Amino acid sequence: xxxxxxxxxxxxxxxxxxxxxxxxxxxxxxxxxxxxxxxxxxxxxxxxxxxxxxxxxxxxxxxxxxxxxxxxxxxxxxxxxxxxxxxxxxxxxxxxxxxxxxxxxxxxxxxxxxxxxxxxxxxxxxxxxxxxxxxxxxxxxxxxxxxxxxxxxxxxxxxxxxxxxxxxxxxxxxxxxxxxxxxxxxxxxxxxxxxxxxxxxxxxxxxxxxxxxxxxxxxxxxxxxxxxxxxxxxxxxxxxxxxxx
Amino acid sequence: xxxxxxxxxxxxxxxxxxxxxxxxxxxxxxxxxxxxxxxxxxxxxxxxxxxxxxxxxxxxxxxxxxxxxxxxxxxxxxxxxxxxxxxxxxxxxxxxxxxxxxxxxxxxxxxxxxxxxxxxxxxxxxxxxxxxxxxxxxxxxxxxxxxxxxxxxxxxxxxxxxxxxxxxxxxxxxxxxxxxxxxxxxxxxxxxxxxxxxxxxxxxxxxxxxxxxxxxxxxxxxxxxxxxxxxxxxxxxxxxxxxxxxxxxxxxxxxxxxxxxxxxxxxxxxxxxxxxxxxxxxxxxxxxxx
Numbered sequence: 001x002x003x004x005x006x007x008x009x010x011x012x013x014x015x016x017x018x019x020x021x022x023x024x025x026x027x028x029x030x031x032x033x034x035x036x037x038x039x040x041x042x043x044x045x046x047x048x049x050x051x052x053x054x055x056x057x058x059x060x061x062x063x064x065x066x067x068x069x070x071x072x073x074x075x076x077x078x079x080x081x082x083x084x085x086x087x088x089x090x091x092x093x094x095x096x097x098x099x100x101x102x103x104x105x106x107x108x109x110x111x112x113x114x115x116x117x118x119x120x121x122x123x124x125x126x127x128x129x130x131x132x133x134x135x136x137x138x139x140x141x142x143x144x145x146x147x148x149x150x151x152x153x154x155x156x157x158x159x160x161x162x163x164x165x166x167x168x169x170x171x172x173x174x175x176x177x178x179x180x181x182x183x184x185x186x187x188x189x190x191x192x193x194x195x196x197x198x199x200x201x202x203x204x205x206x207x208x209x210x211x212x213x214x215x216x217x218x219x220x221x222x223x224x225x226x227x228x229x230x231x232x233x234x235x236x237x238x239x240x241x242x243x244x245x
Numbered sequence: 246x247x248x249x250x251x252x253x254x255x256x257x258x259x260x261x262x263x264x265x266x267x268x269x270x271x272x273x274x275x276x277x278x279x280x281x282x283x284x285x286x287x288x289x290x291x292x293x294x295x296x297x298x299x300x301x302x303x304x305x306x307x308x309x310x311x312x313x314x315x316x317x318x319x320x321x322x323x324x325x326x327x328x329x330x331x332x333x334x335x336x337x338x339x340x341x342x343x344x345x346x347x348x349x350x351x352x353x354x355x356x357x358x359x360x361x362x363x364x365x366x367x368x369x370x371x372x373x374x375x376x377x378x379x380x381x382x383x384x385x386x387x388x389x390x391x392x393x394x395x396x397x398x399x400x401x402x403x404x405x406x407x408x409x410x411x412x413x414x415x416x417x418x419x420x421x422x423x424x425x426x427x428x429x430x431x432x433x434x435x436x437x438x439x440x441x442x443x444x445x446x447x448x449x450x451x452x453x454x455x456x457x458x459x460x461x462x463x464x465x466x467x468x469x470x471x472x473x474x475x476x477x478x479x480x481x482x483x484x485x486x487x488x489x490x491x492x493x494x495x496x497x498x499x500x501x502x503x504x505x506x507x508x509x510x511x512x513x514x515x516x517x518x519x520x521x522x523x524x525x526x527x528x529x530x531x532x533x534x535x
Contacts, residue, residue, distance in 0.1 A: 048419065050415065069418070070415065070418040070419050071419075071421050071422055071423050071424065074418070074419050074420060074421035075421040079419075080419055082415075082416070082419075086415065086416035086419075087412075087413070087416070088408065088409045088412040088413055088416065088417075089412050089413075090408060090411075090412055090476075090531065090532050091405060091408055091409065091412065095405050098402065098405070099402075099405060099406065099409050099417070099420055099422070100420050102402050102406075103421070104402070105401075105402035105403055105405065105406045105422075106403065106406055106422060106423060106426060106427055107403070108398075108403060108430055111398065111401035111402055111403035111404075112394070112397050112398055112403070114401070116401065116402050116403075118402070142531075158420070162419075162420050162421065163421075
Protein backbone atom coordinates (compact mmCIF):
# COMPACT_ATOMS: atom_id res chain seq x y z
CA UNK A 1 0.00 0.00 0.00
CA UNK A 2 2.76 2.45 0.96
CA UNK A 3 6.13 2.15 -0.73
CA UNK A 4 9.22 4.06 0.34
CA UNK A 5 12.04 3.84 -2.23
CA UNK A 6 15.62 4.91 -1.50
CA UNK A 7 14.57 7.84 0.65
CA UNK A 8 17.31 10.13 1.99
CA UNK A 9 17.28 13.24 4.15
CA UNK A 10 20.19 15.22 5.58
CA UNK A 11 20.03 17.93 8.26
CA UNK A 12 23.31 19.83 7.93
CA UNK A 13 25.97 17.16 8.32
CA UNK A 14 23.63 14.60 9.86
CA UNK A 15 22.16 11.95 7.55
CA UNK A 16 18.83 11.35 9.34
CA UNK A 17 17.46 9.01 6.66
CA UNK A 18 19.91 7.18 4.46
CA UNK A 19 18.76 5.36 1.32
CA UNK A 20 15.80 3.92 3.20
CA UNK A 21 13.34 1.55 1.50
CA UNK A 22 10.40 -0.44 2.81
CA UNK A 23 6.82 -1.33 2.06
CA UNK A 24 3.72 -1.25 4.26
CA UNK A 25 1.20 -3.99 3.69
CA UNK A 26 -2.51 -3.32 3.54
CA UNK A 27 -4.77 -4.36 6.46
CA UNK A 28 -1.86 -4.82 8.86
CA UNK A 29 -0.35 -2.96 11.78
CA UNK A 30 3.31 -2.26 11.09
CA UNK A 31 5.53 -0.97 13.88
CA UNK A 32 8.59 1.11 13.05
CA UNK A 33 11.09 0.68 15.85
CA UNK A 34 14.70 1.62 16.42
CA UNK A 35 17.03 3.40 18.84
CA UNK A 36 16.76 7.17 19.42
CA UNK A 37 17.97 9.10 16.37
CA UNK A 38 17.50 6.18 14.01
CA UNK A 39 15.29 8.32 11.72
CA UNK A 40 11.78 7.05 12.53
CA UNK A 41 10.13 10.44 13.06
CA UNK A 42 12.01 11.88 10.05
CA UNK A 43 10.50 9.07 7.96
CA UNK A 44 7.04 10.01 9.30
CA UNK A 45 7.65 13.67 8.48
CA UNK A 46 8.77 12.77 4.95
CA UNK A 47 5.78 10.51 4.30
CA UNK A 48 3.27 13.08 5.60
CA UNK A 49 4.90 15.97 3.71
CA UNK A 50 6.04 17.96 6.76
CA UNK A 51 9.59 18.00 5.37
CA UNK A 52 10.89 17.55 1.83
CA UNK A 53 13.17 14.69 0.88
CA UNK A 54 16.66 15.04 -0.63
CA UNK A 55 16.37 11.84 -2.65
CA UNK A 56 13.98 8.95 -3.15
CA UNK A 57 10.29 8.45 -3.79
CA UNK A 58 7.16 7.64 -1.78
CA UNK A 59 4.08 5.96 -3.27
CA UNK A 60 0.60 5.51 -1.79
CA UNK A 61 -1.41 2.93 -3.74
CA UNK A 62 1.01 3.36 -6.66
CA UNK A 63 0.42 7.13 -6.74
CA UNK A 64 3.56 9.16 -6.09
CA UNK A 65 3.16 11.43 -3.07
CA UNK A 66 6.80 12.51 -2.65
CA UNK A 67 7.03 16.13 -1.47
CA UNK A 68 3.31 16.88 -1.89
CA UNK A 69 1.89 19.35 0.64
CA UNK A 70 0.68 18.10 4.03
CA UNK A 71 -2.99 18.84 3.24
CA UNK A 72 -2.85 17.09 -0.15
CA UNK A 73 -1.26 14.00 1.42
CA UNK A 74 -3.94 14.02 4.11
CA UNK A 75 -6.66 14.26 1.47
CA UNK A 76 -5.09 11.33 -0.40
CA UNK A 77 -5.65 9.21 2.70
CA UNK A 78 -2.83 9.49 5.22
CA UNK A 79 -3.91 10.53 8.71
CA UNK A 80 -1.29 11.13 11.37
CA UNK A 81 -0.81 11.52 15.13
CA UNK A 82 2.25 13.63 15.96
CA UNK A 83 4.78 12.86 18.69
CA UNK A 84 3.98 16.16 20.44
CA UNK A 85 0.41 17.03 21.29
CA UNK A 86 -1.15 19.15 18.53
CA UNK A 87 -4.78 19.76 19.53
CA UNK A 88 -6.50 23.05 18.72
CA UNK A 89 -6.23 24.20 22.30
CA UNK A 90 -8.86 26.95 22.29
CA UNK A 91 -11.51 24.76 20.68
CA UNK A 92 -13.64 22.17 22.47
CA UNK A 93 -13.08 18.45 22.07
CA UNK A 94 -16.19 18.19 19.85
CA UNK A 95 -14.94 21.09 17.67
CA UNK A 96 -11.52 19.42 17.36
CA UNK A 97 -13.18 16.22 16.19
CA UNK A 98 -15.61 17.99 13.86
CA UNK A 99 -12.68 19.53 12.00
CA UNK A 100 -11.54 16.02 11.10
CA UNK A 101 -14.84 14.97 9.51
CA UNK A 102 -16.03 18.26 8.00
CA UNK A 103 -14.76 18.60 4.44
CA UNK A 104 -17.05 21.56 3.69
CA UNK A 105 -15.68 23.91 6.34
CA UNK A 106 -13.38 25.72 3.92
CA UNK A 107 -16.28 26.79 1.68
CA UNK A 108 -17.02 30.39 2.62
CA UNK A 109 -20.52 31.03 1.25
CA UNK A 110 -21.87 27.64 2.21
CA UNK A 111 -20.85 28.36 5.79
CA UNK A 112 -22.10 31.96 5.91
CA UNK A 113 -25.53 30.94 4.66
CA UNK A 114 -25.66 28.08 7.16
CA UNK A 115 -25.70 25.40 4.44
CA UNK A 116 -22.83 23.46 6.01
CA UNK A 117 -24.81 21.97 8.85
CA UNK A 118 -23.46 19.97 11.77
CA UNK A 119 -25.64 17.03 10.83
CA UNK A 120 -26.87 14.23 13.08
CA UNK A 121 -24.48 11.92 11.20
CA UNK A 122 -21.46 14.09 12.08
CA UNK A 123 -22.61 14.39 15.70
CA UNK A 124 -23.14 10.62 15.79
CA UNK A 125 -19.57 9.93 14.62
CA UNK A 126 -18.18 12.21 17.32
CA UNK A 127 -20.39 10.65 20.00
CA UNK A 128 -19.41 7.13 18.94
CA UNK A 129 -15.67 7.64 19.02
CA UNK A 130 -15.76 9.52 22.35
CA UNK A 131 -17.78 6.65 23.79
CA UNK A 132 -15.27 4.12 22.45
CA UNK A 133 -12.50 5.97 24.27
CA UNK A 134 -14.63 6.44 27.40
CA UNK A 135 -14.25 10.20 27.29
CA UNK A 136 -17.78 11.29 26.46
CA UNK A 137 -17.87 13.56 29.50
CA UNK A 138 -15.12 15.85 28.12
CA UNK A 139 -16.95 16.49 24.82
CA UNK A 140 -17.56 20.18 25.53
CA UNK A 141 -14.34 20.86 27.41
CA UNK A 142 -11.76 23.20 25.87
CA UNK A 143 -8.74 21.17 24.74
CA UNK A 144 -6.25 23.21 26.77
CA UNK A 145 -8.05 22.17 29.98
CA UNK A 146 -7.55 18.42 29.39
CA UNK A 147 -5.01 16.21 31.12
CA UNK A 148 -2.07 14.88 29.06
CA UNK A 149 -3.66 11.45 28.72
CA UNK A 150 -7.03 12.89 27.67
CA UNK A 151 -5.29 15.06 25.06
CA UNK A 152 -3.58 11.98 23.66
CA UNK A 153 -6.90 10.13 23.40
CA UNK A 154 -8.64 13.06 21.71
CA UNK A 155 -5.78 13.39 19.25
CA UNK A 156 -5.95 9.71 18.44
CA UNK A 157 -9.74 9.97 18.02
CA UNK A 158 -9.32 12.99 15.72
CA UNK A 159 -6.76 11.15 13.58
CA UNK A 160 -9.01 8.11 13.29
CA UNK A 161 -12.00 10.28 12.29
CA UNK A 162 -9.97 12.02 9.58
CA UNK A 163 -10.86 10.00 6.43
CA UNK A 164 -7.88 7.77 5.67
CA UNK A 165 -6.45 4.65 4.06
CA UNK A 166 -3.37 4.66 6.28
CA UNK A 167 -3.10 5.70 9.93
CA UNK A 168 0.32 6.87 11.11
CA UNK A 169 0.79 7.02 14.87
CA UNK A 170 3.97 8.50 16.32
CA UNK A 171 4.39 7.10 19.83
CA UNK A 172 0.70 7.15 20.75
CA UNK A 173 1.27 5.78 24.27
CA UNK A 174 4.37 7.79 25.22
CA UNK A 175 3.92 9.39 28.64
CA UNK A 176 0.37 8.17 29.27
CA UNK A 177 -0.67 6.26 32.40
CA UNK A 178 -1.08 2.45 32.31
CA UNK A 179 -4.89 2.68 32.19
CA UNK A 180 -4.87 4.90 29.08
CA UNK A 181 -2.12 2.78 27.54
CA UNK A 182 -4.39 -0.25 27.97
CA UNK A 183 -7.33 1.64 26.43
CA UNK A 184 -5.22 2.66 23.42
CA UNK A 185 -3.92 -0.92 22.98
CA UNK A 186 -7.52 -2.20 23.10
CA UNK A 187 -8.58 0.38 20.54
CA UNK A 188 -5.69 -0.50 18.19
CA UNK A 189 -6.49 -4.19 18.46
CA UNK A 190 -10.08 -3.29 17.58
CA UNK A 191 -8.82 -1.49 14.47
CA UNK A 192 -6.68 -4.54 13.66
CA UNK A 193 -9.80 -6.70 13.68
CA UNK A 194 -11.41 -4.25 11.28
CA UNK A 195 -8.40 -4.77 8.94
CA UNK A 196 -7.21 -1.18 9.09
CA UNK A 197 -3.72 -0.30 7.85
CA UNK A 198 -1.60 1.32 10.54
CA UNK A 199 2.02 2.44 10.68
CA UNK A 200 3.19 2.93 14.24
CA UNK A 201 6.34 4.32 15.83
CA UNK A 202 6.79 2.97 19.33
CA UNK A 203 9.55 2.93 21.92
CA UNK A 204 7.64 0.66 24.26
CA UNK A 205 8.71 -2.71 22.84
CA UNK A 206 6.14 -4.74 24.75
CA UNK A 207 3.40 -2.52 23.40
CA UNK A 208 4.75 -2.61 19.83
CA UNK A 209 5.19 -6.38 19.83
CA UNK A 210 1.73 -6.93 21.32
CA UNK A 211 -0.20 -4.98 18.66
CA UNK A 212 1.92 -5.19 15.48
CA UNK A 213 1.75 -7.81 12.73
CA UNK A 214 4.98 -6.64 11.13
CA UNK A 215 8.00 -4.94 12.69
CA UNK A 216 10.43 -2.77 10.74
CA UNK A 217 13.66 -1.98 12.58
CA UNK A 218 15.65 1.14 11.71
CA UNK A 219 19.17 2.11 12.69
CA UNK A 220 21.26 5.07 11.48
CA UNK A 221 18.60 6.14 8.98
CA UNK A 222 18.08 2.80 7.22
CA UNK A 223 16.07 -0.38 7.61
CA UNK A 224 18.11 -3.17 9.19
CA UNK A 225 15.37 -5.78 9.62
CA UNK A 226 11.76 -6.51 8.79
CA UNK A 227 9.62 -9.41 9.95
CA UNK A 228 7.05 -10.74 12.36
CA UNK A 229 7.49 -9.88 16.06
CA UNK A 230 8.91 -13.37 16.73
CA UNK A 231 11.43 -13.10 13.90
CA UNK A 232 12.57 -9.67 15.07
CA UNK A 233 12.98 -10.76 18.70
CA UNK A 234 15.65 -13.24 17.64
CA UNK A 235 17.35 -11.14 14.95
CA UNK A 236 21.08 -10.71 15.68
CA UNK A 237 21.44 -7.37 13.89
CA UNK A 238 18.51 -5.95 15.87
CA UNK A 239 19.96 -7.10 19.20
CA UNK A 240 23.26 -5.51 18.24
CA UNK A 241 21.63 -2.19 17.32
CA UNK A 242 19.66 -2.10 20.58
CA UNK A 243 21.97 -3.71 23.08
CA UNK A 244 25.38 -3.42 21.41
CA UNK A 245 26.18 -7.15 21.28
CA UNK B 246 -24.42 71.45 19.87
CA UNK B 247 -24.13 68.53 22.32
CA UNK B 248 -26.33 66.43 20.02
CA UNK B 249 -24.00 67.17 17.10
CA UNK B 250 -20.93 66.26 19.14
CA UNK B 251 -22.63 63.07 20.36
CA UNK B 252 -23.54 62.02 16.80
CA UNK B 253 -19.97 62.78 15.70
CA UNK B 254 -18.69 60.36 18.38
CA UNK B 255 -21.24 57.71 17.38
CA UNK B 256 -20.10 57.95 13.75
CA UNK B 257 -16.46 57.52 14.80
CA UNK B 258 -17.44 54.54 16.98
CA UNK B 259 -19.19 52.96 13.99
CA UNK B 260 -16.27 53.47 11.60
CA UNK B 261 -13.65 52.33 14.10
CA UNK B 262 -15.76 49.32 15.05
CA UNK B 263 -15.83 48.16 11.40
CA UNK B 264 -12.06 48.70 11.21
CA UNK B 265 -11.27 46.87 14.47
CA UNK B 266 -13.77 44.04 13.95
CA UNK B 267 -12.34 43.40 10.49
CA UNK B 268 -8.86 43.15 12.04
CA UNK B 269 -10.21 40.46 14.38
CA UNK B 270 -10.65 38.09 11.45
CA UNK B 271 -6.96 37.70 10.51
CA UNK B 272 -5.51 38.56 13.93
CA UNK B 273 -7.97 37.05 16.40
CA UNK B 274 -9.32 34.13 14.40
CA UNK B 275 -6.57 33.17 11.92
CA UNK B 276 -3.62 34.18 14.11
CA UNK B 277 -2.06 36.43 11.47
CA UNK B 278 -0.30 39.37 13.10
CA UNK B 279 -1.23 41.86 10.41
CA UNK B 280 0.19 45.36 10.88
CA UNK B 281 -0.83 46.28 7.34
CA UNK B 282 -4.48 46.79 8.27
CA UNK B 283 -4.20 50.57 8.41
CA UNK B 284 -3.01 50.51 4.78
CA UNK B 285 -6.30 48.86 3.69
CA UNK B 286 -8.15 51.64 5.54
CA UNK B 287 -6.06 54.20 3.61
CA UNK B 288 -6.56 52.44 0.27
CA UNK B 289 -10.34 52.48 0.83
CA UNK B 290 -10.33 56.15 1.84
CA UNK B 291 -8.22 57.28 -1.13
CA UNK B 292 -10.15 55.13 -3.62
CA UNK B 293 -13.41 56.68 -2.43
CA UNK B 294 -11.96 60.21 -2.48
CA UNK B 295 -10.31 59.98 -5.90
CA UNK B 296 -13.25 58.30 -7.63
CA UNK B 297 -15.99 60.48 -6.14
CA UNK B 298 -13.98 63.65 -6.83
CA UNK B 299 -13.88 62.45 -10.43
CA UNK B 300 -17.64 62.15 -10.54
CA UNK B 301 -18.28 58.45 -9.97
CA UNK B 302 -21.44 57.60 -8.01
CA UNK B 303 -20.60 57.06 -4.29
CA UNK B 304 -22.67 53.88 -3.82
CA UNK B 305 -20.69 52.19 -6.58
CA UNK B 306 -17.45 53.68 -5.25
CA UNK B 307 -17.97 52.11 -1.78
CA UNK B 308 -17.86 48.67 -3.38
CA UNK B 309 -14.91 49.55 -5.64
CA UNK B 310 -12.97 50.88 -2.62
CA UNK B 311 -13.61 47.66 -0.70
CA UNK B 312 -12.69 45.56 -3.72
CA UNK B 313 -9.40 47.37 -4.36
CA UNK B 314 -8.46 47.03 -0.68
CA UNK B 315 -9.42 43.32 -0.96
CA UNK B 316 -7.09 42.89 -3.95
CA UNK B 317 -4.25 44.30 -1.83
CA UNK B 318 -5.39 41.94 0.94
CA UNK B 319 -4.95 39.02 -1.44
CA UNK B 320 -1.48 40.26 -2.45
CA UNK B 321 -0.51 40.54 1.22
CA UNK B 322 -1.78 37.00 1.79
CA UNK B 323 0.63 35.43 -0.73
CA UNK B 324 3.68 35.52 1.58
CA UNK B 325 1.59 34.11 4.46
CA UNK B 326 2.08 30.72 2.82
CA UNK B 327 5.66 30.87 4.09
CA UNK B 328 5.71 33.57 6.77
CA UNK B 329 4.08 33.66 10.16
CA UNK B 330 4.43 35.31 13.56
CA UNK B 331 7.08 38.01 13.86
CA UNK B 332 8.14 37.70 10.21
CA UNK B 333 4.61 38.26 8.96
CA UNK B 334 4.21 41.21 11.35
CA UNK B 335 7.38 42.83 9.99
CA UNK B 336 6.40 42.17 6.39
CA UNK B 337 2.89 43.59 6.86
CA UNK B 338 4.42 46.61 8.63
CA UNK B 339 6.64 47.10 5.57
CA UNK B 340 3.53 46.87 3.38
CA UNK B 341 1.84 49.68 5.36
CA UNK B 342 4.97 51.85 4.95
CA UNK B 343 4.97 51.23 1.20
CA UNK B 344 1.31 52.27 0.91
CA UNK B 345 1.98 55.36 3.06
CA UNK B 346 4.95 56.27 0.84
CA UNK B 347 2.77 55.92 -2.27
CA UNK B 348 0.02 58.11 -0.78
CA UNK B 349 2.62 60.70 0.18
CA UNK B 350 4.66 60.74 -3.02
CA UNK B 351 2.27 60.01 -5.90
CA UNK B 352 1.27 63.65 -5.87
CA UNK B 353 -0.45 63.63 -9.30
CA UNK B 354 -3.00 61.20 -7.90
CA UNK B 355 -3.14 61.95 -4.17
CA UNK B 356 -1.80 65.54 -3.93
CA UNK B 357 0.68 64.11 -1.42
CA UNK B 358 0.86 65.91 1.94
CA UNK B 359 -1.65 68.52 0.77
CA UNK B 360 -4.34 65.87 0.91
CA UNK B 361 -7.67 65.70 -0.90
CA UNK B 362 -10.30 68.22 0.21
CA UNK B 363 -13.97 68.47 -0.72
CA UNK B 364 -14.73 64.77 -0.79
CA UNK B 365 -18.45 64.36 -1.51
CA UNK B 366 -20.81 62.76 0.95
CA UNK B 367 -22.50 59.58 -0.28
CA UNK B 368 -25.63 59.69 -2.41
CA UNK B 369 -27.78 56.57 -2.47
CA UNK B 370 -30.87 56.52 -4.71
CA UNK B 371 -30.83 60.35 -4.93
CA UNK B 372 -30.65 60.68 -1.14
CA UNK B 373 -27.64 62.73 -0.07
CA UNK B 374 -26.21 61.80 3.33
CA UNK B 375 -25.18 65.39 3.92
CA UNK B 376 -26.30 65.72 7.55
CA UNK B 377 -24.49 63.89 10.33
CA UNK B 378 -27.67 62.23 11.57
CA UNK B 379 -28.37 60.60 8.22
CA UNK B 380 -24.68 59.72 7.84
CA UNK B 381 -24.81 58.06 11.24
CA UNK B 382 -27.74 55.89 10.04
CA UNK B 383 -25.61 54.79 7.07
CA UNK B 384 -22.64 53.98 9.33
CA UNK B 385 -24.93 52.15 11.75
CA UNK B 386 -26.38 49.98 8.95
CA UNK B 387 -22.91 49.10 7.60
CA UNK B 388 -21.49 48.46 11.10
CA UNK B 389 -24.45 46.24 12.06
CA UNK B 390 -24.18 44.33 8.77
CA UNK B 391 -20.44 43.88 9.36
CA UNK B 392 -21.09 42.57 12.87
CA UNK B 393 -23.73 40.13 11.67
CA UNK B 394 -21.54 38.93 8.79
CA UNK B 395 -18.53 38.38 11.05
CA UNK B 396 -20.70 36.72 13.69
CA UNK B 397 -22.13 34.23 11.18
CA UNK B 398 -18.71 33.61 9.68
CA UNK B 399 -16.83 33.07 12.92
CA UNK B 400 -19.49 30.86 14.51
CA UNK B 401 -19.69 28.64 11.43
CA UNK B 402 -17.38 25.65 10.78
CA UNK B 403 -15.41 28.02 8.49
CA UNK B 404 -14.63 30.18 11.54
CA UNK B 405 -13.59 27.08 13.49
CA UNK B 406 -11.23 26.14 10.64
CA UNK B 407 -9.67 29.62 10.92
CA UNK B 408 -9.30 29.14 14.68
CA UNK B 409 -7.66 25.79 14.04
CA UNK B 410 -5.01 27.57 11.94
CA UNK B 411 -4.45 30.06 14.74
CA UNK B 412 -3.98 27.28 17.31
CA UNK B 413 -1.88 24.90 15.21
CA UNK B 414 -1.48 25.36 11.48
CA UNK B 415 0.39 22.09 10.89
CA UNK B 416 -2.33 20.10 12.66
CA UNK B 417 -4.97 21.86 10.52
CA UNK B 418 -3.05 21.00 7.36
CA UNK B 419 -2.68 17.40 8.49
CA UNK B 420 -6.50 17.25 8.63
CA UNK B 421 -6.51 18.19 4.94
CA UNK B 422 -7.30 21.88 5.33
CA UNK B 423 -5.87 24.16 2.65
CA UNK B 424 -4.66 26.69 5.19
CA UNK B 425 -3.20 29.06 2.61
CA UNK B 426 -6.63 29.43 1.01
CA UNK B 427 -8.30 29.95 4.38
CA UNK B 428 -5.75 32.58 5.44
CA UNK B 429 -6.10 34.36 2.09
CA UNK B 430 -9.90 34.47 2.40
CA UNK B 431 -9.66 35.89 5.93
CA UNK B 432 -7.23 38.61 4.78
CA UNK B 433 -9.33 39.43 1.70
CA UNK B 434 -12.56 39.81 3.73
CA UNK B 435 -10.73 41.82 6.39
CA UNK B 436 -9.19 44.16 3.79
CA UNK B 437 -12.56 44.60 2.04
CA UNK B 438 -14.21 45.68 5.29
CA UNK B 439 -11.29 47.97 6.20
CA UNK B 440 -11.62 49.51 2.72
CA UNK B 441 -15.33 50.18 3.34
CA UNK B 442 -14.44 51.72 6.74
CA UNK B 443 -11.87 53.91 4.95
CA UNK B 444 -14.52 55.05 2.43
CA UNK B 445 -16.88 56.00 5.26
CA UNK B 446 -14.05 57.86 6.98
CA UNK B 447 -13.20 59.84 3.81
CA UNK B 448 -16.88 60.56 3.13
CA UNK B 449 -17.43 61.73 6.71
CA UNK B 450 -14.33 63.89 7.25
CA UNK B 451 -14.47 65.12 3.60
CA UNK B 452 -10.71 65.69 3.70
CA UNK B 453 -7.95 63.09 3.85
CA UNK B 454 -4.18 63.22 3.82
CA UNK B 455 -1.56 60.45 4.30
CA UNK B 456 -0.99 61.28 8.00
CA UNK B 457 -4.28 59.53 8.89
CA UNK B 458 -2.96 56.19 7.62
CA UNK B 459 0.37 55.72 9.38
CA UNK B 460 1.34 52.96 11.81
CA UNK B 461 0.59 55.34 14.71
CA UNK B 462 -3.04 55.28 13.63
CA UNK B 463 -3.08 51.50 13.89
CA UNK B 464 -2.29 51.62 17.64
CA UNK B 465 -5.83 52.54 18.77
CA UNK B 466 -7.20 49.79 16.49
CA UNK B 467 -4.85 47.20 18.00
CA UNK B 468 -5.79 48.53 21.42
CA UNK B 469 -9.49 47.98 20.70
CA UNK B 470 -8.82 44.39 19.58
CA UNK B 471 -6.68 43.60 22.62
CA UNK B 472 -8.83 45.36 25.23
CA UNK B 473 -11.97 43.72 23.85
CA UNK B 474 -10.23 40.36 23.71
CA UNK B 475 -8.74 38.32 20.90
CA UNK B 476 -11.49 36.66 18.84
CA UNK B 477 -14.32 38.45 20.66
CA UNK B 478 -16.74 40.52 18.59
CA UNK B 479 -18.84 41.79 21.55
CA UNK B 480 -15.56 42.71 23.26
CA UNK B 481 -14.47 44.63 20.15
CA UNK B 482 -17.75 46.55 20.20
CA UNK B 483 -17.48 47.60 23.85
CA UNK B 484 -13.76 48.35 23.55
CA UNK B 485 -14.43 50.63 20.55
CA UNK B 486 -16.84 52.67 22.65
CA UNK B 487 -14.30 52.93 25.49
CA UNK B 488 -11.34 53.79 23.26
CA UNK B 489 -13.24 56.44 21.32
CA UNK B 490 -14.91 58.02 24.36
CA UNK B 491 -12.18 57.88 27.00
CA UNK B 492 -9.67 60.24 25.32
CA UNK B 493 -12.53 62.72 24.81
CA UNK B 494 -12.23 63.44 28.55
CA UNK B 495 -8.98 65.26 27.78
CA UNK B 496 -11.05 67.91 25.99
CA UNK B 497 -12.86 68.72 29.23
CA UNK B 498 -9.82 69.10 31.49
CA UNK B 499 -8.65 72.22 29.73
CA UNK B 500 -5.64 70.86 27.79
CA UNK B 501 -4.44 73.24 25.07
CA UNK B 502 -5.53 72.03 21.64
CA UNK B 503 -1.92 71.76 20.35
CA UNK B 504 -1.04 69.08 22.90
CA UNK B 505 -4.39 67.27 22.81
CA UNK B 506 -3.32 65.10 19.84
CA UNK B 507 0.06 63.99 21.31
CA UNK B 508 -1.57 63.33 24.73
CA UNK B 509 -4.11 61.09 23.03
CA UNK B 510 -1.32 59.15 21.24
CA UNK B 511 0.54 58.73 24.54
CA UNK B 512 -2.68 57.55 26.19
CA UNK B 513 -3.21 54.92 23.47
CA UNK B 514 0.39 53.67 23.62
CA UNK B 515 0.42 53.52 27.44
CA UNK B 516 -2.93 51.77 27.54
CA UNK B 517 -1.65 49.17 25.04
CA UNK B 518 1.43 48.47 27.18
CA UNK B 519 -0.60 48.22 30.39
CA UNK B 520 -3.31 45.99 28.97
CA UNK B 521 -0.79 43.58 27.41
CA UNK B 522 1.08 43.42 30.72
CA UNK B 523 -1.82 43.15 33.18
CA UNK B 524 -4.71 41.73 31.18
CA UNK B 525 -3.40 40.05 28.03
CA UNK B 526 -6.73 38.36 27.35
CA UNK B 527 -8.56 41.69 27.38
CA UNK B 528 -11.97 41.95 29.00
CA UNK B 529 -13.94 39.50 26.89
CA UNK B 530 -11.25 37.30 25.38
CA UNK B 531 -10.66 33.63 26.06
CA UNK B 532 -7.56 33.35 23.92
CA UNK B 533 -4.05 33.94 25.23
CA UNK B 534 -1.81 36.34 23.34
CA UNK B 535 1.37 34.57 22.25
